[in-house]
Amino acid sequence: GQQVMQIPQYQHVQEGEDFTTYCNSSTTLSNIQWYKQRPGGHPVFLIQLVKSGEVKKQKRLTFQFGEAKKNSSLHITATQTTDVGTYFCAASSGSARQLTFGSGTQLTVLP
Amino acid sequence: KAGVTQTPRYLIKTRGQQVTLSCSPISGHRSVSWYQQTPGQGLQFLFEYFSETQRNKGNFPGRFSGRQFSNSRSEMNVSTLELGDSALYLCASSLTSGSGYEQYFGPGTRLTVT
Numbered sequence: 723g724q725q726v727m728q729i730p731q732y733q734h735v736q737e738g739e740d741f742t743t744y745c746n747s748s749t750t751l752s753n754i755q756w757y758k759q760r761p762g763g764h765p766v767f768l769i770q771l772v773k774s775g776e777v778k779k780q781k782r783l784t785f786q787f788g789e790a791k792k793n794s795s796l797h798i799t800a801t802q803t804t805d806v807g808t809y810f811c812a813a814s815s816g817s818a819r820q821l822t823f824g825s826g827t828q829l830t831v832l833p
Numbered sequence: 834k835a836g837v838t839q840t841p842r843y844l845i846k847t848r849g850q851q852v853t854l855s856c857s858p859i860s861g862h863r864s865v866s867w868y869q870q871t872p873g874q875g876l877q878f879l880f881e882y883f884s885e886t887q888r889n890k891g892n893f894p895g896r897f898s899g900r901q902f903s904n905s906r907s908e909m910n911v912s913t914l915e916l917g918d919s920a921l922y923l924c925a926s927s928l929t930s931g932s933g934y935e936q937y938f939g940p941g942t943r944l945t946v947t
Contacts, residue, residue: 752932752933753932753933755935755936757936757938763940764923764938764939764940764941765876765923765925765936765938766938767935767936767937770933770935772933810875810876812876812936814932814933819881819888819889819930819931819932820866820878820881820889820891820932821878821932821936822878823868823875823876823877823878824875825875826875826876
């Protein structure tokens with residue numbers, strides 16, 4: 723089945739530093755979604771990307787979809803303690819009707 | 834608008850027993866998907882129901898089953914529980930079926946099998 727590789731698995735940053743998580747697929751993706759899960763919580767939808775080379779911003783968060791639609795990234799500028807959590811990408815490709823989730827990147831922000 | 838609700842929130846069962854989990858989607862949402870979340874395997878797709886029909890199924894044994902009712906509420910059943918079934922079970926609702934729709938997750942049911 724389709725696999726979406728997400729790196730890094732863990733990231734510790736000092737508050738104010740930037741953070742990036744990456745998702746990669748060997749197949750061309752139809753779309754990719756990003757979710758955030760706070761400790762003890764449930765995944766919450768952040769954004770969806772569907773177009774090649776698409777870039778979307780939400781305040782300090784920047785989401786990119788690669789030109790070949792095989793990779794995506796989430797970049798957080800000047801992290802805050804409220805950014806703590808696990809960030810997941812979720813994607814589908816071809817005729818697949820369901821999303822496949824990446825393994826997630828657990829972000830810790832040190833005050 | 835009320836969010837996705839799941840009951841019960843916590844459950845402790847013994848190996849060999851069966852369990853039924855319930856999910857009520859957001860009003861107007863017709864698709865319900867179920868996921869198993871464990872520290873080792875991450876978020877794994879179980880199945881999706883839309884208009885009372887199973888649309889997609891993940892790679893789980895037949896002990897895992899589900900159904901959806903006419904009001905879009907969904908139940909998931911696991912029979913002959915194994916220790917490895919201990920996990921957080923999340924359901925997610927979306928407006929309609931397909932991978933291009935935002936999923937709204939419930940708080941999950943934490944199942945512990947002893």
